[in-house]
Amino acid sequence: MPKHGISPTRTEDYPEWYQQVVRAAELAESSPVRGCMVIKPHGFALWERMQAILDGMFKATGHKNAYFPLFIPLSYLEQEAKHVEGFAKECAVVTHHRLELDADGRLVPKGKLEEPLVVRPTSETIIGAMYAKWVQSWRDLPILINQWANVVRWEMRPRVFLRTAEFLWQEGHTAHATEAEALQETLQMLDIYATFAEHDLAIPVWKGPKPASERFPGAVETYSIEAMMQDGKALQAGTSHFLGQNFAKAQNISFTDKTSKEEYCWTTSWGVSTRLIGGLIMTHADDDGLVLPPRIAPEQIVLLPIYRTDEDKNAVMKCCQEMRDLIEENQWRDEKIRVRIDDRDMRGGDKAWQHIKQGVPVRVEIGPRDIANGTVSIARRDEPPKQKHAMSLTEFPKSAAELLESIQSNLLKKAVAFRESHSSKIDSKDEIPAFFDASQQDMPGFAYVHVADDPAVAKALDPLKVTVRCTPMEWEEEPGKCLFTGKTVSRRSVISRSY
RNA sequence: CGGGGCGUAGCUCAGCCUGGUAGAGCGCUUGGUUUGGGACCAAGAGGUCGCAUGUUCGAAUCAUGUCGCCCCGACCA
Numbered sequence: 014m015p016k017h018g019i020s021p022t023r024t025e026d027y028p029e030w031y032q033q034v035v036r037a038a039e040l041a042e043s044s045p046v047r048g049c050m051v052i053k054p055h056g057f058a059l060w061e062r063m064q065a066i067l068d069g070m071f072k073a074t075g076h077k078n079a080y081f082p083l084f085i086p087l088s089y090l091e092q093e094a095k096h097v098e099g100f101a102k103e104c105a106v107v108t109h110h111r112l113e114l115d116a117d118g119r120l121v122p123k124g125k126l127e128e129p130l131v132v133r134p135t136s137e138t139i140i141g142a143m144y145a146k147w148v149q150s151w152r153d154l155p156i157l158i159n160q161w162a163n164v165v166r167w168e169m170r171p172r173v174f175l176r177t178a179e180f181l182w183q184e185g186h187t188a189h190a191t192e193a194e195a196l197q198e199t200l201q202m203l204d205i206y207a208t209f210a211e212h213d214l215a216i217p218v219w220k221g222p223k224p225a226s227e228r229f230p231g232a233v234e235t236y237s238i239e240a241m242m243q244d245g246k247a248l249q250a251g252t253s254h255f256l257g258q259n260f261a262k263a264q265n266i267s268f269t270d271k272t273s274k275e276e277y278c279w280t281t282s283w284g285v286s287t288r289l290i291g292g293l294i295m296t297h298a299d300d301d302g303l304v305l306p307p308r309i310a311p312e313q314i315v316l317l318p319i320y321r322t323d324e325d326k327n328a329v330m331k332c333c334q335e336m337r338d339l340i341e342e343n344q345w346r347d348e349k350i351r352v353r354i355d356d357r358d359m360r361g362g363d364k365a366w367q368h369i370k371q372g373v374p375v376r377v378e379i380g381p382r383d384i385a386n387g388t389v390s391i392a393r394r395d396e397p398p399k400q401k402h403a404m405s406l407t408e409f410p411k412s413a414a415e416l417l418e419s420i421q422s423n424l425l426k427k428a429v430a431f432r433e434s435h436s437s438k439i440d441s442k443d444e445i446p447a448f449f450d451a452s453q454q455d456m457p458g459f460a461y462v463h464v465a466d467d468p469a470v471a472k473a474l475d476p477l478k479v480t481v482r483c484t485p486m487e488w489e490e491e492p493g494k495c496l497f498t499g500k501t502v503s504r505r506s507v508i509s510r511s512y
Numbered sequence: 513c514g515g516g517g518c519g520u521a522g523c524u525c526a527g528c529c530u531g532g533u534a535g536a537g538c539g540c541u542u543g544g545u546u547u548g549g550g551a552c553c554a555a556g557a558g559g560u561c562g563c564a565u566g567u568u569c570g571a572a573u574c575a576u577g578u579c580g581c582c583c584c585g586a587c588c589a
Contacts, residue, residue, distance in 0.1 A: 029583095032582095043581085047580080047581090099588095102587070102588095103587075103588075135589095164589090166588070166589080169513085169586080169587055170583095170585095170587080170588090175589085176588065180589075182589075237589095249588095284589075286589050287589090288589050319549080321547060360549070360551075361547080362547095362548095362549035362551080363550055364549085364550090365549065366549090366550045378549090380548055381548095382548070390548080398550095401548095512588095
């Protein structure tokens, strides 16, 4: 019997461990199409949870959902110079609209399109084109629209959930009358992402502007939330872009203001993707498989009936059903607690391990002996698999919400502690190579340093495979000199390796 | 697109060097023994050995080509 649910372990081979967790938890599989994944029901359930929570937050801040086409006319992409430059390399292009059988009986593309269509890598241009029509007066503003969609970016090196050719995301696109309002929107959405990451996914993040070199093509400023994975690398978990008037000017999104003057809009865009599932795995999963924060877990509590005889089965099942009903009467964080009785006909050990690998936060075993004693056996996914707590049968349903809260906060606390123990403030250029040298330091993480937004910084960090992730806004101002250019900057930035 | 590795049963792989007609473990099905735990015994199902061409009496094995996957770089949510 292997010691762990997942082989290899994180320390043995992190990338392989990641793939094995995805497989063991039945989240996704690779597909016949290179770079594309099949998201399996358990993986998709995580995405649906994310959608539900985020969508609520978007609606609460005045946004509405809409849907724009998958195909973008090639000429649209050309409208914003930097945008083209950034995305041209990774676009899938549709050039034909019909297939015909040739003499050998093979299908060949026919019906060449007058203008090729690009499969959206992002939708700024097509949405902007619509906004240009929709906006005429200052009374039409702001436009606050989000869409849930798939996008395609033809990547060289795909990695399930983290970087796939096709992925699911949401993209918000807003247009405003003033710069201040657009900037405020950009920061508001960044805050929503950060709150969602920490409060719901239990993933601590740093949020702040990124250097010019890491900016979204066509943006004036890109803000991101950055999380640390268990191998010390940073994962950009969400982005919010202040687009200034770049797209408005390129696409003529303009309006007549209160003084009858023609003005360009100020626009924003912001998004998170199925990459978050990868972040969830790499933040919380352990050597036994996935670990889900209760808030995002499709099933928060699983009841495992244990019985041998039919007689026992009847009593145990009845007890489970009562237990489920009692638990469901309780709420946690304004939602009915999600509980399932797993009565599948299979060996108890296999069944329990399946739930461990899939990350179910709480397992409750109920057998004849428990019923006789008036107890249940509780196991938390944030504790080792064999660690179980006996608890009163009648007390448990009442304390379930408390237990979920405890697991949720413990996971965040653990993730914060991990980040803290793998981060250092560094004030000398010479200490940086050693910090990121895996042979000297078993796991390089985040270095908090003073760096200017200057190409020279990226160039200096490049040999170390390190980039400036963002300059956290929540940190106190702490003026200092850039380690590479000597320019004075007002606060520290996060630098690290990244996904 | 450069450098390395690999395609044999659902999964992990052995066999290939030294050609002779396909194996193991896990999983699956059935029966039995078990039962607070990823069990044991027995029987069974399952593979044109990535694909193509060539060499040969004979190719999983040798040669050439081709397709695909994984890892490391360049690119990125």
